[in-house]
Amino acid sequence: xxxxxxxxxxxxxxxxxxxxxxxxxxxxxxxxxxxxxxxxxxxxxxxxxxxxxxxxxxxxxxxxxxxxxxxxxxxxxxxxxxxxxxxxxxxxxxxxxxxxxxxxxxxxxxxxxxxxx
Amino acid sequence: xxxxxxxxxxxxxxxxxxxxxxxxxxxxxxxxxxxxxxxxxxxxxxxxxxxxxxxxxxxxxxxxxxxxxxxxxxxxxxxxxxxxxxxxxxxxxxxxxxxxxxxxxxxxxxxxxxxxxxxxxxxxxxxxxxxxxxxxxxxxxxxxxxxxxxxxxxxxxxxxxxxxxxxxxxxxxxxxxxxxxxxxxxxxxxxxxxxxxxxxxxxxxxxxxxxxxxxxxxxxxxxxxxxxxxxxxxxx
Numbered sequence: 001x002x003x004x005x006x007x008x009x010x011x012x013x014x015x016x017x018x019x020x021x022x023x024x025x026x027x028x029x030x031x032x033x034x035x036x037x038x039x040x041x042x043x044x045x046x047x048x049x050x051x052x053x054x055x056x057x058x059x060x061x062x063x064x065x066x067x068x069x070x071x072x073x074x075x076x077x078x079x080x081x082x083x084x085x086x087x088x089x090x091x092x093x094x095x096x097x098x099x100x101x102x103x104x105x106x107x108x109x110x111x112x113x114x115x116x117x
Numbered sequence: 118x119x120x121x122x123x124x125x126x127x128x129x130x131x132x133x134x135x136x137x138x139x140x141x142x143x144x145x146x147x148x149x150x151x152x153x154x155x156x157x158x159x160x161x162x163x164x165x166x167x168x169x170x171x172x173x174x175x176x177x178x179x180x181x182x183x184x185x186x187x188x189x190x191x192x193x194x195x196x197x198x199x200x201x202x203x204x205x206x207x208x209x210x211x212x213x214x215x216x217x218x219x220x221x222x223x224x225x226x227x228x229x230x231x232x233x234x235x236x237x238x239x240x241x242x243x244x245x246x247x248x249x250x251x252x253x254x255x256x257x258x259x260x261x262x263x264x265x266x267x268x269x270x271x272x273x274x275x276x277x278x279x280x281x282x283x284x285x286x287x288x289x290x291x292x293x294x295x296x297x298x299x300x301x302x303x304x305x306x307x308x309x310x311x312x313x314x315x316x317x318x319x320x321x322x323x324x325x326x327x328x329x330x331x332x333x334x335x336x337x338x339x340x341x342x343x344x345x346x347x348x349x350x351x352x353x
Contacts, residue, residue: 028171028232036165043155046172046229063158103171105231107151 001113006084012116013077020075024050027102032056038093038101039079045089047105049078054099058091066092083109124154124177124228131177134201136248137238144242151234157221164205166218172231174204179225180287180299184308185217194309195263196256197222197299199286206249209235222301270350272312276320277349279310280330284339295339 001009027050032038038049041060051074059066069091072078082089083106127145132138137148154177157163163174166185181198195217198204208215209232221227230238239245266275280297287299301309307317321337324330329345331338339345 028169030169030171032165032168036168037162040155040157040161043157044153046153046155047231063160105172105233106153107231107234 001084001086006081009084009113009116010080013080013112020050023104024052024102026108027104030101030103032095032099032101034095034097036095038095039089041090041092042088044086045079045083045106047103047107048080048083048109049093050075050102050104051078052100052102055096056093056099056101057096059094060091066094068094080109084113123149124226125149126152126228129177131175131200134199135175136203136245136252137175139244139248140238140242144238148230148234148238152228152230154226154228157225157227159221159223161221163219163221163227164215166216167214169214170205170209170232172229173206173209173235174219175228175230176200176202176204177226177228179227180222181219181225181227182222182305182309183217183219192305192308193311194305195260197283197286197309203252207253210249222299222305267311272310272316273320273323274348274350275310275312276306276317277324277329277345279306280337280339281342281345281349283337284342289339290336295342296333297337297339300335 029052032054038056039045051072053074056072056078057068058070058072059068061067072093078093078101079089081087126132126137126140126149127142137145140148152175157179163181164170176198178200181202181204182194183196183198183204184192184194186192198219204219204227205215207213239249266278270278283297283299283301287297290296290298303317303321304314306321307314310317321330324345325332327344329339329341329348331340
């Protein structure tokens with residue numbers, strides 16, 4: 001997907017944030033415990049995550065020398081950009097406190113994005 | 118924008134040993150299209166015990182340990198996976214949480230197929246459910262053997278058995294060299310046998326003194342597999 005299309009999808013998904021209830025109810029709910037890694041930097045996304053509760057940080061760098069770069073905001077589509085661009089996660093997502101996430105598989109996400117573009 | 122090389126299921130060398138062997142050309146193309154592949158570095162975790170599964174993992178290259186954590190943080194390795202093995206299918210099919218965690222023992226290429234698409238494959242290919250059942254039955258049988266050796270065999274016999282199982286599962290580096298193609302830490306070996314690391318270290322040097330095994334760097338070399346087999350008390 002080219003950059004313009006990605007931007008379009010992103011804007012659309014932001015605009016319909018209220019409609020996420022369907023994704024949230026149809027996706028797989030996964031509870032992660034502190035210290036667990038939701039995905040690793042350098043991997044390609046299997047899908048998109050939505051953080052419902054808890055603290056998750058984005059961390060990057062060589063293994064053993066990772067640095068926390070940001071807190072991942074609640075109710076955002078985590079990993080949408082690399083999924084659309086078919087690129088790698090630029091950071092790892094590490095759980096700080098008990099976190100509940102919804103996983104939406106790549107296939108379903110791309111189908112939804114395809115409707116927009 | 119960097120594109121990762123995608124592993125094509127149809128030409129996957131590991132498929133001949135997997136449940137996906139026997140799928141038709143079209144199903145395989147769909148599979149290749151729907152799945153994602155990642156290289157897990159040594160020590161990276163594929164899934165965690167107690168979490169809900171989102172799909173199925175299939176090992177393309179590498180080695181993975183599947184383990185449960187005890188109360189005091191001691192691992193018990195319940196299974197080792199090799200190329201062609203699927204991971205996490207039991208939790209997925211049983212609609213349960215993972216009963217164990219999976220971690221890469223070396224850099225491993227692992228593919229992921231989400232739940233919905235996995236069920237599609239199960240539905241579309243009439244032989245797929247049977248192959249899944251065969252796999253389940255086989256692994257249940259292995260688990261039963263494991264229960265028996267844990268309950269009835271002394272540690273020495275279990276260690277001998279585990280060394281032979283490692284050889285059967287991962288093979289040797291060169292044909293007939295006897296050097297195991299897998300390199301486990303002493304701790305992993307202990308967690309597989311179900312004993313303390315010190316015990317494994319002591320028994321390994323015992324085995325070495327008896328010329329049953331030797332060490333090639335960090336790797337184990339089997340010197341006398343007949344005696345090892347005898348010692349393991351196995352009847353195969």
